Amino acid sequence: MTATLSGCGGDSDGGDVTLKLVAADYGTGEANKSDTYWDGVARGFEASHPGIKVEVTVLPWTDVDRKVAQMVKAGKAPDIAQIGAYADYAKAGKLYSADQMLSVRTQANFLPVLADAGRVSQVQYGLPFVASTRLLFYNKKLFSQSGLDAPKTWSDIAGDAAALKAHGVKYPFALPLGQEESQAETLMWLLSGGGGYTDDVGSYNIDSAENIKTFDWLKSNLVDKGLVGPVAPGDLNRGKAFAAFTKGEVGMLNGHPTLMQEAQKQGVDVGMVPLPAVSGPTSSSMGVADWIMGFKQNKHRVETGKFFDFMFSDKNVIDFADTYDMLPVTDSASASMETDPKYKSLHKFLAALPNAQFYPFGKTSWARASESIKKNIGEAVEPGASPESVLERIAQESTTAESAE
Template identity: 25%
Template sequence: MKTGFKRATVPLALLTLTALTAAGCGKGGNGSESDSVTVWMYPVIMDPKANSAYWDGIEKGFEAAEKGVDLRVEQQPWENRDQKLATAFGSGKGPDVVLLGPDQIPQFQANGALRPVDRGIEKSRSAFRPAALEAMTQDGKVYAAPIYHTVTSTLYNKRLLDRAGIARPPATWDELKAAAPKLKRAGAATLDYSASNEASLNMSFYPLLWQAGGRVFDDSGRKTAFNSPEGVEALTFLVDLYRSGAVPRSALTNANLFTDHALGRQQVAMGYTNTPADAALAAAAWGAENVIVGPALKGPRKQVGFGMPGGLGINARTGNPEGAERFVAFMTEPEQIRSMGRAGGFYSPRTDVTVEHEGAFAEEFEAALNHAFPGEPHPAARQLMALVSPEIQAALTGRKTPRQALAAAAREGDDLLARQR
């Protein structure tokens, strides 16, 4: 299984372009190879000054380690990243190296725009978390080298749990359902959810689907798989909570946000796809003594949360493949993994490297990595989300049953996948 993150309040990463440069793709204007390596990077470090300073330091560090190589890290905006990167790749003037997320790899690999990075991670391959490498793998080859890992987990408001007389935070679906009536009597909803069409399903419905043992795509990737008994079970669980008031009505307009929404306003007791940044905001708003970060929510068949790596991919048309591979190798060394994690608030994609964080909940999120699933990367993953989200809304609002909603989404999804063969 593999797909694509969220919170507008978080530095969760992913990617794409600037104006096409005359010297793009590690070549001079005449197309000859050079000793330059051009990297397209995105604002994965939230503070612009800190982001600039970090990559300036990387340029100096790499050039000192690799004499004679001119490294150019060009900062690009997140806006329209996929379209711009596709244009750059198609023109032959893209970067040598670019930051990619798992959900981008299937499309660009299928188009022949990427070359494997296996040689760049040859020495460090065995040190990576298996799930991180799997997320970056297509057809048995790795197409992006993980340099950081995002993670989400459960976040609880202790004040609301105490008010309802709940001593232990609900960690399973059954415990959550049992807690809901108590919280309702105490004037609070139970579970935060994001049902807006702008919300990523990796941060909303898909984790529930995975916890029920379901999948988004079948093994072939040519058909959807969520219209299954497990999928119906997951959506029924959600719909029952919504209709009983355990999921707040504001869920319909929440786009994976914390601030100014039900959880942030202390109107709901818990969320299940919350980031370290959310926990920090909660500590500031609720008081640190009222914040609990727990393990990933456990469903009837699996305990799983969402979290994915960000990694460096290499342009298939680079004029300097050796230099690009050396940069990939440099950025996946322990020292750079630690510095990247500290600067961006990320966690380590390597099992032998721990990123030291000062946050009060660093240990809890570190532990949550053991249950972090990067989704199901697929060339049509984002398009499919646009078809599924309205059907989930239809089920929540009672216009369709969970079974009807998923069946409708599957019909449209299978048509979409058939057109892309």
């Protein structure tokens, strides 16, 4: 898609400017392609910024990160890229920082936890584009049939899963540790066990005592007791687990807003609670964010900033979040959705966002660390396996990647 805008370009070179924007497609088909959203933003921008043209290219998620990397390597970086990671480009000096582009009002409006997740060496380069949080989902019908209440602790999860299994539920607790997105499932469990991927100073500590204890518990109390269903966690991808939940075959799993909407469409009565921990609900959820950034190459700093200031208006932020069952990234848009009954189904996710914990996005080594987690973590709960040895292997590979930066 190409949208042409005209507007006041600011102080770049005194003439008309064309901004090139590459974005990811969040749609599931022709009916909800992200082209429609960007066309609306482009036309709105056109009304107040004559002299600026914007060429928008929307690509599938399977291609967009690779295509942008190729463009940058070829010396043809876009002015703006909406993709999954920013740290490599920031460390290479290819991006404008947030304060070089945005108005004070726009920059200050990001949710603090998301602004922090966009920093490299204390400087924000990644602008959060959209976010999501995770909650524990349970099938209310299956729980009612088994005489169960919503789980609050790990012990509740284990007891409920045993009861669900006794009532013939196919997946009492679906534990997707296959390669599709097991870095997310892993982090959710690590957080509920008081750990995480990094320590207080940002160094990897994947094999911490807390993390080892968490996976020992998972293996001993869920996997070894046959409470995770017919597919071994290391062979169960998120998509298959989610599909089983929408069919009413899963008692519990960790989920996000899109799954909630899809399950409800299929007639599943979904219960949602904060992730249980050892002695009660966790104080922080796992958060996920995608990013948008401005490249320096074409020297369109002022025009890029004007576009971002327009794009991050409440209307645009809420429109995108609403279309794709995601969460807004700004304080004002979040406050608006939290008080709107239309978004009642998202309120629990919105409430979890300010205290969410994110992947270590600011590390250029994170991509390699994430791959190691996806490749290896399923082995930690296999019969006869040692969770400690698997976590130590992942930790070693992650630390090696960090040292190679």
